[in-house]
Amino acid sequence: MPQVKEITVNSLDTKEFIREKASEISSVVGKGVAINALSGGVDSSAVTMLGHKALGDRLKTYFIDNGIMREGEPQQIASVFKKLGVNVEIVDAQDEFFTALKGITDPEEKREAITQTFYKKVFGNLVKQSGAKYLLQGTILTDIDETVAGIKRQHNVFEQLGIDPQEAFGYKIIEPLVQLRKDGVRKVAEDLGLPASIFNRMPFPGPALSARVIGEATRERISLVRQATSILEQELASVRAFQYMAILHNDRVTGMRNNKREFGQQIEIRCWDSIDARKATPTRLDFAILEKLANRVLTEVPGVVSVTYNIASKPPSTMEAV
Numbered sequence: 001m002p003q004v005k006e007i008t009v010n011s012l013d014t015k016e017f018i019r020e021k022a023s024e025i026s027s028v029v030g031k032g033v034a035i036n037a038l039s040g041g042v043d044s045s046a047v048t049m050l051g052h053k054a055l056g057d058r059l060k061t062y063f064i065d066n067g068i069m070r071e072g073e074p075q076q077i078a079s080v081f082k083k084l085g086v087n088v089e090i091v092d093a094q095d096e097f098f099t100a101l102k103g104i105t106d107p108e109e110k111r112e113a114i115t116q117t118f119y120k121k122v123f124g125n126l127v128k129q130s131g132a133k134y135l136l137q138g139t140i141l142t143d144i145d146e147t148v149a150g151i152k153r154q155h156n157v158f159e160q161l162g163i164d165p166q167e168a169f170g171y172k173i174i175e176p177l178v179q180l181r182k183d184g185v186r187k188v189a190e191d192l193g194l195p196a197s198i199f200n201r202m203p204f205p206g207p208a209l210s211a212r213v214i215g216e217a218t219r220e221r222i223s224l225v226r227q228a229t230s231i232l233e234q235e236l237a238s239v240r241a242f243q244y245m246a247i248l249h250n251d252r253v254t255g256m257r258n259n260k261r262e263f264g265q266q267i268e269i270r271c272w273d274s275i276d277a278r279k280a281t282p283t284r285l286d287f288a289i290l291e292k293l294a295n296r297v298l299t300e301v302p303g304v305v306s307v308t309y310n311i312a313s314k315p316p317s318t319m320e321a322v
C-alpha cells in the first residue's frame with residue numbers, strides 16, 4: 001500500500017499546489033471525460049474548481065440528491081457554483097438511497113450501504129451515461145487515517161482498504177487532495193476563488209444526516225433530524241466552533257404535552273472545538289444559547305420531548321454519532 005506524503009498547512013504553497021495538481025489531472029485524464037460529485041463541502045468544492053481548471057467542460061459535475069442532505073442544500077450549492085461559471089447537475093437519487101438504507105441499524109453497515117449506492121449504483125450509471133473513465137474526489141488524509149485505523153469507515157476510502165475501484169466499480173478514482181488535511185484544503189479552496197461561505201464551511205460527513213440518526217435512517221427520521229439541524233444551524237451560526245450537529249436517538253423517553261403522556265423522541269446536540277478533527281472537545285456554550293435552542297427544538301420539531309447536550313471529548317467519542 002503506497003504511503004501518502006503529508007503536506008502540512010505550514011509547508012503548503014497553495015499556488016504551486018494548484019498548478020501541480022491541475023497539471024496532474026490534465027495529464028491523467030488526457031482528452032477523456034471525468035466526472036465528480038459535489039456535496040458543497042470544502043473538499044469536494046475544491047476538487048470541483050481544480051478539475052474545472054484542468055479539464056474545463058470535460059469535467060461533468062453532479063450533485064447527488066441522496067435525500068439525506070440538509071434543507072435546500074442541493075439547490076443552494078448549485079447556485080453558488082453557477083455564479084462561478086460551473087454547471088452542476090442535480091441528480092435525484094433519493095429512492096435508491098432510502099431503499100438501500102431500509103432496515104439497517106448498524107453504523108458500519110449503514111456507511112457501507114451508502115458507499116455502495118454512491119459508487120456502484122449512482123456513479124456507476126453516471127459513468128456509463130457520460131462515457132467518463134475517471135472520478136475525481138476530495139478524499140483527504142484524515143479520512144484515510146481513521147479508516148485505516150479501523151475507527152470509522154469514511155465513505156470515500158478504497159485503495160487503502162485493498163479495494164480497486166476499477167475492479168469494484170468500473171472507473172478510476174483521482175484524489176488530488178489526499179496529502180492535505182482540512183486546514184490546507186481551506187487555503188487551497190480560497191486561492192481557487194471559492195467564496196468564504198464555502199472555504200470556511202463547516203465539515204459535513206459523506207453519509208450526511210444518516211450519520212446523525214441512530215438506528216434506521218428512514219425518510220421520516222431523516223426529516224426530523226433535518227428540522228432539528230436547521231434550527232441548530234440558525235441558533236449557533238454566530239458561535240465559533242469547528243462543527244455542530246443534531247442527532248436523533250433510537251430510544252424514546254416519556255414526556256408530556258398538553259397534560260398528556262407523550263412517549264417521544266430524543267435529540268442530542270453536539271458542538272465541537274477542534275483543529276483538524278483528530279481530537280475534539282465540547283464547546284463551552286452559553287447556557288442561554290442552549291436553552292433557546294432546546295426550546296425551539298421542543299416546540300418546532302414534532303414528537304421531540306428531550307434535548308441533551310453532549311459533553312464527551314474525542315477520543316473516546318467520535319464527532320458524528322454513527
Ligand code: XMP
Pocket residue numbers: 143146152153154155156203204205206207211243277314317318319320321
Ligand atoms: P468522526 O465522527 O469520525 O468525524 O470523529 C471526524 C470528521 O469527519 C467527518 N466525517 C466524515 N466525513 N465522510 C466524510 O467526508 C465520512 O464518512 C465521515 N464521517 C465523519 C465528521 O463530520 C467530522 O468532521
